[in-house]
Amino acid sequence: SRCAEDLFAGWWQLIQALGAVPKLLVWDGEGAIGRHRGGCTELTAECQAFRGTLAARVYVCQPRDPEAKGLVERFHDYLERSWLPGREFASPADFNAQLAGWLATVNTRWRRHLECAPADRIAADRAAMIALPPVAPVTGWHKTARLPRDYYVRLDGNDYSVDPAVIGRRIQVTADLARVKVTCDGRVVADHERIWARHQTITDPAHLAAAAALRSARRLLAPVPGPADAEVEYRDLAVFDLLSGS
Numbered sequence: 423s424r425c426a427e428d429l430f431a432g433w434w435q436l437i438q439a440l441g442a443v444p445k446l447l448v449w450d451g452e453g454a455i456g457r458h459r460g461g462c463t464e465l466t467a468e469c470q471a472f473r474g475t476l477a478a479r480v481y482v483c484q485p486r487d488p489e490a491k492g493l494v495e496r497f498h499d500y501l502e503r504s505w506l507p508g509r510e511f512a513s514p515a516d517f518n519a520q521l522a523g524w525l526a527t528v529n530t531r532w533r534r535h536l537e538c539a540p541a542d543r544i545a546a547d548r549a550a551m552i553a554l555p556p557v558a559p560v561t562g563w564h565k566t567a568r569l570p571r572d573y574y575v576r577l578d579g580n581d582y583s584v585d586p587a588v589i590g591r592r593i594q595v596t597a598d599l600a601r602v603k604v605t606c607d608g609r610v611v612a613d614h615e616r617i618w619a620r621h622q623t624i625t626d627p628a629h630l631a632a633a634a635a636l637r638s639a640r641r642l643l644a645p646v647p648g649p650a651d652a653e654v655e656y657r658d659l660a661v662f663d664l665l666s667g668s
Contacts, residue, residue: 515600569589593605
């Protein structure tokens with residue numbers, strides 16, 4: 423995902439695992455982070471709020487700047503050409519787990535340009551960083567809406583089912599990198615695994631059964647129509663002429 427809600431959630435997840443905040447966060451050109459205009463970098467409101475909570479600075483690489491981008495792009499190229507081929511992944515979580523396991527191994531290997539292993543330097547780097555903020559930055563998706571009659575909410579291109587008992591009521595939708603949750607008056611009315619494919623419909627069987635029960639109850643409460651041959655009063659048309667004064 424290239425949405426700000428997911429990018430900053432990913433940043434915060436990595437920073438928490440690191441246990442400290444780098445003083446400078448470097449990012450390649452990305453619309454959710456910021457852009458260059460008139461020789462200056464303009465960060466988005468979401469990025470300003472995130473970096474402000476961390477008390478860190480954000481640097482956006484200049485276009486056509488191979489020295490700044492080379493380190494990251496070389497790592498991406500290695501992953502695409504040497505690490506990904508031949509591997510199989512059951513899910514995004516499995517991909518991250520395999521990558522984390524591989525990094526834990528390769529970071530202990532000696533590097534000629536460092537004259538040591540990357541793992542030998544992390545302690546000194548972490549000591550020079552900023553402490554984690556006392557309050558976590560706000561990340562992920564947060565929105566409020568009324569649940570429509572089809573009892574589904576849309577988030578990042580996918581539709582997730584909600585308990586149809588709260589149709590027409592105001593709900594709060596929150597999502598992180600793993601779960602999509604919906605609450606109504608503090609009660610959880612939907613809890614789904616986050617799906618990263620697009621244009622998917624995710625339905626909880628319990629919600630489907632609840633919708634069928636509500637439809638059945640509505641049919642039982644519907645008024646019973648009268649017989650087809652029931653007598654109907656026909657009003658004399660002269661009454662309407664009298665009312666209209668004609």
